[in-house]
Amino acid sequence: MIELKNVCYAYGNEIALRYINLNIQKGESVIIQGPNGCGKSTLIKILNGIIFPMEGSYTYEDHEITEKALKDSRFAKWFHQQMGYVFQNADTQLFCGSVEEEIAFGPIQMGLSEEKVKQRTEDCLRLFGIEKLRERPPYHLSGGEKRKVSLACILSMNPEVLILDEPLAGLDESTQKMLIDFLKKFHAAGKTLIIITHNNQLAKELGTRFIQMNENHELTI
Numbered sequence: 373m374i375e376l377k378n379v380c381y382a383y384g385n386e387i388a389l390r391y392i393n394l395n396i397q398k399g400e401s402v403i404i405q406g407p408n409g410c411g412k413s414t415l416i417k418i419l420n421g422i423i424f425p426m427e428g429s430y431t432y433e434d435h436e437i438t439e440k441a442l443k444d445s446r447f448a449k450w451f452h453q454q455m456g457y458v459f460q461n462a463d464t465q466l467f468c469g470s471v472e473e474e475i476a477f478g479p480i481q482m483g484l485s486e487e488k489v490k491q492r493t494e495d496c497l498r499l500f501g502i503e504k505l506r507e508r509p510p511y512h513l514s515g516g517e518k519r520k521v522s523l524a525c526i527l528s529m530n531p532e533v534l535i536l537d538e539p540l541a542g543l544d545e546s547t548q549k550m551l552i553d554f555l556k557k558f559h560a561a562g563k564t565l566i567i568i569t570h571n572n573q574l575a576k577e578l579g580t581r582f583i584q585m586n587e588n589h590e591l592t593i
């Protein structure tokens with residue numbers, strides 16, 4: 373499903389990824405771990421088509437993901453619906469006037485009927501217990517509330533692959549438990565999970581495969 377071949381990336385002179393080779397099959401739950409600055413977030417930005425390999429290639433479902441390929445708006449729309457990415461910093465993801473609009477935005481962009489949009493929005497509000505926040509502007513919410521809203525926004529699009537960067541950060545205990553239960557169900561439904569985490573307990577509970585990166589910006593497993 374996902375294939376990286378000899379992928380390299382650098383920010384100016386700062387090397388972030390060195391010759392990464394990685395295959396991920398549909399339905400895997402992949403945990404990515406490694407020291408600060410080793411390149412985990414960069415790898416995830418490549419998987420999500422935010423940045424592109426400087427050397428090597430990235431293929432998703434037999435389509436090479438390049439800047440040029442994503443200029444085709446139909447292809448880009450399909451790709452971004454397949455791949456749900458929850459940012460570590462929720463502020464970069466929230467831009468609508470109310471929580472309800474924010475969650476409905478993805479399903480509307482997908483061209484779903486008004487009824488389906490409403491249903492998905494309600495399901496996601498309920499899933500995260502944030503019904504009472506529905507009319508609030510997202511930028512006035514607390515950090516944990518913002519995180520719940522940004523997760524709800526991605527899940528409302530029902531992606532095939534869910535990419536999460538430290539998913540439990542900033543969430544209270546009951547929300548963490550709810551999210552772990554949800555992710556287990558998501559995985560049991562045959563979907564693919566890719567998770568960056570330093571949380572070994574979470575890694576153990578959810579991972580079916582463990583990928584380690586080192587300080588030299590390489591994959592070691």
Ligand SMILES: Nc1ncnc2c1ncn2[C@@H]1O[C@H](COP(=O)(O)OP(=O)(O)OP(=O)(O)O)[C@@H](O)[C@H]1O
Nearest residue numbers: 383386387388406407408409410411412413414415
């Ligand atoms: N925008 C940028 N400009 C310059 N260098 C960057 C930029 N973003 C990341 N880097 C550098 O690229 C390397 C990889 O960064 P990346 O954020 O991918 O690491 P990470 O493994 O996700 O780290 P962390 O665990 O601390 O979140 C680091 O050396 C970092 O300093």
